[in-house]
Amino acid sequence: MTISRFIASAVLLLTSAHLHAFEFKTVGANAVVLYDAPSTKGGKLFVAPRGMPVQVVLTYGDWAKVRDASGDMAWLEQRSLSVRRNVVVRNINAKVRSAPDDGAPLLMTADKGVILELVDPQPSSWIRVRHRDGISGYIKMADVWGI
Structure with a gap:
């Protein structure tokens, strides 16, 4: 009986942690x-x-x-x-482009540690960001942390 309670508790805990x-x-x-x-x-x-x-x-x-x-x-x-959302660049020479495409024109290159404002929090393979200098574009989600 105690083993089944333990298993049930563990499943419940894992499920609730997964949903959070x-x-x-x-x-x-x-x-x-x-x-x-x-x-x-x-x-x-x-x-x-x-x-x-x-x-x-x-x-x-x-x-x-x-x-x-x-x-x-x-x-x-x-x-x-x-509640304002920012992300930090985690890769060296991360590219910010004018559109969410590797072939789009390059707007800037951001070094590791640069903080960018998250303009559109909808996660996909690209996210829209803005640099404090006003440059706004798209960066690969894999190149940043904070989303």
């Missing part, structure tokens, strides 16, 4: 300190720059546990997050 989609947000208007615990008394890990995309893994009161593009996890106050 992680939410991506962006560090708001100001840089924010990331901590190792959900408290300002926790150890300070690093400072996240404004506009940095993060994946919200867990919320606890006024705090959110987030993952960055490198996979590191830390805590920050939820009020420091924005």
Whole structure:
């Protein structure tokens, strides 16, 4: 009887975890300190720059546990997050094109670590982005993190 309860609980847990989609947000208007615990008394890990995309893994009161593009996890106050969506380039020399096609004219090349605003959050093999200089175009989804 206990084995069947264990199996049922495990299936339920896996199913519910599978249905929960992680939410991506962006560090708001100001840089924010990331901590190792959900408290300002926790150890300070690093400072996240404004506009940095993060994946919200867990919320606890006024705090959110987030993952960055490198996979590191830390805590920050939820009020420091924005619903505005940004992505970060994860490949060297990622190409932003005028249309979602490898043959479309090249608008710019973005280096690894460049933050781009997500213009159209509908995921496909290409996404529409905008650079802070105003250049707007399409980049391969495989070249960015945050969606």
